[in-house]
Amino acid sequence: MSIGVRIEHQINKLKLDVEFNIPEPGITAVFGPSGSGKTTLVNIIAGLIKPDRGHIQISDHVVFEHSRKINLPARERRIGYVFQDARLFPHKTVRDNLYYGARRNRHKLPQEEQQAILDMLGITPLMGRRPNNLSGGEKQRVALGRALLSNPDILLLDEPLSALDHARKEEILPYFEWLRDHRKIPILYVTHAIDEVARLADHMVVMDQGKTLASGSVFSMLGRTDLAPLAGRFDAGTVLHAKIASRDPKAEVSFLDCAGQRIVVPYLGRPENKNVRLHIRARDVMVARTPPADISANNVIPVTITNIHDEPGDTIDLGLCFGHDADASLLAQTSGRPILHARITKWSSSRLRLGLHQKVYAVIKSVTVNGPLRDQ
Known part of the structure; x- marks a missing residue:
């Protein structure tokens, strides 16, 4: 049809x-x-x-x-x-x-x-x-x-x-x-x-x-x-496929597997191995050059910068491929490896000296992952 x-x-x-x-x-x-x-x-x-x-x-x-x-x-x-x-x-x-x-x-x-x-x-x-x-x-x-x-x-x-x-x-x-x-x-x-x-x-x-x-x-x-x-x-933003790997009802969180990376979200009340889809806005993704410690954000994902889109105004958009391996950018194009999108200020990009193919970390608060997530 x-x-x-x-x-x-x-x-x-x-x-x-x-x-x-x-x-x-x-x-x-x-x-x-x-x-x-x-x-x-x-x-x-x-x-x-x-x-x-x-x-x-x-x-x-x-x-x-x-x-x-x-x-x-x-x-x-x-x-x-x-x-x-x-x-x-x-x-x-x-x-x-x-x-x-x-x-x-x-x-x-x-x-x-x-x-x-x-x-x-x-x-x-x-x-x-x-x-x-x-x-x-x-x-x-x-x-x-x-x-x-x-x-x-x-x-x-x-x-x-x-x-x-x-x-x-x-x-x-x-x-x-x-x-x-x-x-x-x-x-x-x-x-x-x-x-x-x-x-x-x-x-x-x-x-x-x-x-x-x-x-x-x-x-x-x-x-x-x-x-x-x-x-x-x-x-x-980004829409990602994921699977519920485990869950902790007492802590009120669920742990998702997304292309080999763990993503923590508020408790879903759904069984393990359930496929879900999640939405992460570009404005809710922070970028760090080194893994931050002692912060409330639960998700720190190693990523590689595959694209830099310089918009009019004071912000810049980054394409971030999951992983730190040498072939991350190529795999993003050929195997469907997930791409996160991050929107940060140009000043932040300049201060961190960000560039193409640089290995950085995407930092995402659990509460900013849009839900409830849908079943696949």
């Missing part, structure tokens, strides 16, 4: 000029500052807005082609859409909201799959209630259930967490993770929150002022220092 988009559209003063391809299922984060055209983009894909020209293909089906005058109506595109504000019918019960689209769908899910979705979302006890008696998190779960029960070929999520407080966001995020891992369909997830991107996304499309600046794997995109001045709120 894939999606290909190439569209141009003028809306007020914003000219949308977007092109990207997603070759496989998973969550693709559409990221950018407010006003960059993200919501207009997903409304066009959904068939709610007709673009001036372009092409939209979902799996093997062309749903819009300007040159061939193809423009399938929204109801025929097999798209599930979850809006920022849920948009439930206030006069209908949860049950009626859930099955509103499914009843009109010729491609119905088997009954056991429908029940599995309701059980996963925990909304069976809510069936007889009306939306005004639901919390914000419950409304979004019902909206997500409504979209899934329609058996879509693609799911569009337009900033589904932006109206929720932190506690409700943490309530909803695991459902999106389950969705990514168990429903093998493309998911476009519109957001301006980089933490959500790092936790949920497999792919990423960065937009600004109506244009796609870049797209690709979230692992490579979050390390793109060149996107920071272009996309406004973009915050470079």
Whole structure:
């Protein structure tokens, strides 16, 4: 299942000029500052807005082609859409909201799959209630259930967490993770929150002022220092694969193995040998020429400087390959050895006399590693 988009559209003063391809299922984060055209983009894909020209293909089906005058109506595109504000019918019960689209769908899910979705979302006890008696998190779960029960070929999520407080966001995020891992369909997830991107996304499309600046794997995109001045709120960092090596519930820490290096994080409550993914912001990585002693930071990782990006302003970005061996830089390019990104002041770089291929140490506080970490 894939999606290909190439569209141009003028809306007020914003000219949308977007092109990207997603070759496989998973969550693709559409990221950018407010006003960059993200919501207009997903409304066009959904068939709610007709673009001036372009092409939209979902799996093997062309749903819009300007040159061939193809423009399938929204109801025929097999798209599930979850809006920022849920948009439930206030006069209908949860049950009626859930099955509103499914009843009109010729491609119905088997009954056991429908029940599995309701059980996963925990909304069976809510069936007889009306939306005004639901919390914000419950409304979004019902909206997500409504979209899934329609058996879509693609799911569009337009900033589904932006109206929720932190506690409700943490309530909803695991459902999106389950969705990514168990429903093998493309998911476009519109957001301006980089933490959500790092936790949920497999792919990423960065937009600004109506244009796609870049797209690709979230692992490579979050390390793109060149996107920071272009996309406004973009915050470079690193997404790493790791495995839980051991844990100490009494000390409330978990010990991860990441490419042979130990990383200490707050206690995860997950079993040993569990694969996880973690996000470390470039601004949270310190650099030392020698291993520091008697400090509170638990993570001191030997690294080699493989890249120095001199930004306009007073900061500098470093690419730091795990390891001190002679081939560290080469291994980073050929074997996928992890690269950390660190953002430090130019004065610090000058004071430490940092240079390419220099062997240094990355220092990371446990509490700055973004969590909860997601399962692989």
